[in-house]
Amino acid sequence: MNQNAIFGDIGDHDKNAVSPEGQGYRQHLKRWSLTVVMLLAFSTNQAHALQKFADVQQEFRSSEASLYDRKGQLLQEIRLNPHERRLSWVALEDVSPALRNALVASEDRRFYQHSGVDWNAVAAAAWGNLWNSRTRGASTITMQLAGLLDDDLRRRTSPRSFSQKLSQVMVAQLLERNWRKDQILEAYLNLVSFRGELVGIHALSRVLFGKHPSGLSQREAAIAVALIRGPNATPARVTERACRILQEQHASQECKDLESFALLALARTGSNSEVIVTTTAPQLAPHLARRLLRTPGQSLRSTLDAGVQRFATDALQRQLAALTDRNIQDGAIIAIDNASGDVLAWVGSSATFSRAADVDGVLALRQAGSTLKPFLYELAIEKRWMTAASLLNDAAINLPTASGLYIPQNYDKQFKGLVSVRTALGSSLNIPAVRTLVTVTPTAFFERLQQLGFQLRESGDYYGYSLALGSADISLLALTNAYRALANQGRYSGIRTALSDPPVKMSKAMDAGATFIIGNILSDRSARSRTFGLENALSTRVWTAVKTGTSKDMRDNWAVGYSDRYTVGVWVGNASGLPMWDVSGVTGAAPIWQEVMQYLHSRDQLRQHIPQKPDGVIEQAIRYEDKAEAPRQEYFLAGTEQAVIRTAKSDDIGIAIRYPTPGMLVALDPDIPPEHQRIRFEAGGISSGSWRLDGRLLKPVAQTKAGKKTSQPISAQNQQLALDWMPWPGRHVLELLDEKQTVLDQVRFEVRGAVEKEMPPKPDRRSRK
Template identity: 25%
Template structure:
């Protein structure tokens, strides 16, 4: 009997051995591969960051400064980032990002396996740098923990981290972290900051075309920047829109309309430009106390005393005041020229071109075209035409007479109607101005201007500049006389020629107008800023006591005990002057001006809370007598223009002018606010004949105080009746119809 298997061909022993060897070899290869893979995983994971740290991780974020109404007035950051929540990123943006960067984001477990294998194979076989295939999770892990180097090791670590992130966090959490971390060009990180930077709006308000622009940036932020490469940005945006259409996220009609729309950028203005000197002082303080890293990366919240509206008013008042001065002294020319300096017209940028183009703004503009009838100027992304009527004050009828292509011409923006911008030619001859305003009760700094243009000079003339005070020093003389001698405004004094002994012989002073009034009251003497009465009072009190009084008010300058100091030979900062003058309406209490009310960390924990720093300087009675004294220059004297402007409002103050008209001051106060203004050149240079404190500084003070006192019509000084609402001060001598007397200059 035969078996079924008897007819099968015999199997050779050698064949079985060959199969066995092949199988064994495959097992060895697989085992080796697993071993190598495991080894690589162990090697690559030895220095792998712990994903658990993400639960406590907070990206570097912006430290923001707020004004007294909670509005942002400045910020500090190494990376411009605004942290958003998942719900802050609208669906249109989420769809745009996912359709472009990671279509399977909602379904995968951190990696796109087949794309990663393909990219890795190409790397190994070609020896080239790692290919793409990154999911949103992989991009997040790379941005958070890994370097930007493209190599096989980093790609493996990226995969391992992504798997861990997916296990530990939800898709919403991962997407939110990605949106806050991704780089979008121009120093901007995260879609919330990107939305504010490119479109000046929060992310939740983005349109389809705007969301598509932002979603197209992560691949190559610089190449696809709508600022650097508008054409590339449009092509990239339209690709994103097509991706969304293919994924069914939008309709064909929506896609067509979005692709036809131009990219309309609306850049966020530099927040620090509103009060740059104030913001810089705060930065220095914070860095000294908390350290640079904390200030620029930890997202502190700094609540300041500044008021945004009053600061805008102060900025405009100073610039307009300097413009009025420049026009009084005529066109000087000598404009810097870009071509002469060897620079390129097409690439020239001035720092102030980042500021907002709005009515009243001043810019250093570039002259690009000139003809007998007009000149074309450029400032930032804006251009305008200067006509003869816009420069009439210069005395020249044709722009071609005073302007050349490449000149840097100083201009002021007038009206704006659509794309048509009216501008006028101005002049920047180097004059500077500073302003400081404080709340009398709290010392809160409400406005600070440290000069004409922060980008051209960061020196803070409101705080750092030591300038001779002129007659604005006289209130310290009168305060010492009231305090020590008990003088009153109705006491009399002889205004007549006099000489005082000094170390080098006799010192013979004079009054500003060169005249002498005979016997006059002290109220008349301070109203018209007579020099002789002030010197006689200083001699009676003792110049050392006068200097001691100035130091009690907070003046830190070491003042030599010479009699001419009574007329303002001492150099004092505007900051110290304003703090001192605020003591008078404060019933003798000096409140140190303050910048900050509170600082918190990112989570809202209070790091510091600042309270007014106060101390008694003079008695309440002396302060009230001094208020009565300092009302006189406003009611009847050198600051009479303030009475005309404010009709019955309780005001006090003092003008100041130095020899040769090098410094012009006005320090003035209401019951609630004290404001000081200084005008001059940085070098000791004359402003010109008759450029007194009343002429150069007082108009700036008036422009500011018109806004500061707008809602404070019924206030009056302590212990004094409020003036009638319709009262207007009358000048005693000369009559009110005559021009107010000029300010005096010290003589020493």
């Protein structure tokens, strides 16, 4: 006799499966089967340790991991199990009654009467197999659950063996004795496989019907139960089975248009029954979720605030929608609580606007632009090399580097002349920043940036003077957290993204007085007015200090700033690296920064405070001797204060050779005739004098506004002395002399040609005849 003659597998049923003639045989079969089971129970080693219901429930793992905000609101679900799609465990009372009724009516009519094995169904299955007739099958819900709980009993590609069948019956009876009926039904609904990779009623309901199991209708319940019998059946076959279930429940009217309804639901699975609809859960923080969630079923409460996260996401998308004609696709935002280091918003991309939505813009490395300048000036003030009142020369400068001359320019291609550090930083002037880095040195500045968590990949010498203008690649996270150190009076710590993380520990990274002065400059509307005007997106209703930045060719656009409570950083650009079109920090990232900062404070019930100057900071009234800037109140570190700022104390205004620079290497172009190539000698701070090259005096030549040479004594604008010299290969020493032939300055430089030609030898008069 075939093993399925005793315990048939699930199949189509027939109400008249067992005829009256088979009743005697069925009773005999029942007694014989019970005897076999009892013998096996005592003579074989098939007994299995029975799990408790609570253990099964606790060990259940969703294929998804869930990220919640700090108040317990769901932010994001991501799938971590690629083999099965499970969602969270669903209690039986949260399952639609329509589904429970359809399941019992279709799969196990006597579920509430039998003790694990429906012997009437066993007899019917055996009789049907004898006469080759189709019957419902003898596996009860409890027996099927036994197969789901034990890997040894789980049916895979081939039918279960006879011993597995008997073990399944034994486990089913143990379940019935130790579990309640509602627990058996609840576990079954959460563990049974449906279509393809879908496991459990929760996953099926969400994917096929887009709702929680509690909301399944009678028609949806019939389709779900039909899929238990044939998980990968065709839509027509599923419809046929579902309609039969509805008819048994006296709901034939639900069969109308059932096939089209089933076809639509099943279309949410792709070919080979792979799920193509992922989740209906909120999708507010995908990038942080991928960073924090590691194991299936994990549930983590983050430091994020759902309200801030949602508002920041919307603000980013609104701004990018308004700039669609400026070739901008991507952006990122991070908001951090100053005191705790808790991240309140982590928006990694612009989602639908982006072609690279999976790239996390909070962590991606991009060029910093002008956003590093506050840390440069802070270091110069901290070391007492400069004050906020010190004058810097915003004029053309050429700096020799290993790769050639470095010639920085301002954003507007104009020069402002003598400006204070306050104006230079507030208006984000480039040349004064480079001059400051010459004083600070790239190595010292690099070391300070490393202390602030930037983790730059190269050395200070590698970046050179361009580090002042943000040539290094940084992340929005590192940049924003470094600004948070400015907000915390120079105290630095890491950030916190999960409430389970330990509290952050602060350490001193910058001088409190210097950071206060930098914050005062970054909050000064007047200081930034020369570049940005008085009214712009950097102005807020509460006290804030903010800095913008734009990298080369407008590839990256930044706005980072802080209040007394929060620090917010924004980046916009293109993940592909493509340049934006005519977008600056004020027009690109700053409007988003302003919206997020003001939203944070609109929710804040605490009174906002303007930072108070710390001990060691002196407020002093100042005036400039040459009226370079208007008189004002200024802040100084104690011991550096001045009432009158004299021009003589500013940098780069003494008499000096400006060009060529010390150690400069000049290469001649072999394709240009030598007589058409010239090197221009320039000196500043002098109106008349002379040049001496390699010990030979050169005749000074003046340069008029029209660009024509004259033989008049030189008196160029801004006291510059100039001379055009036809270069000759070799190493040279250039000296600047005053009217008394006193050497005022000296530089050494080298000229190289494609092929260096030697001077023609002088004729030997002694050999002449």
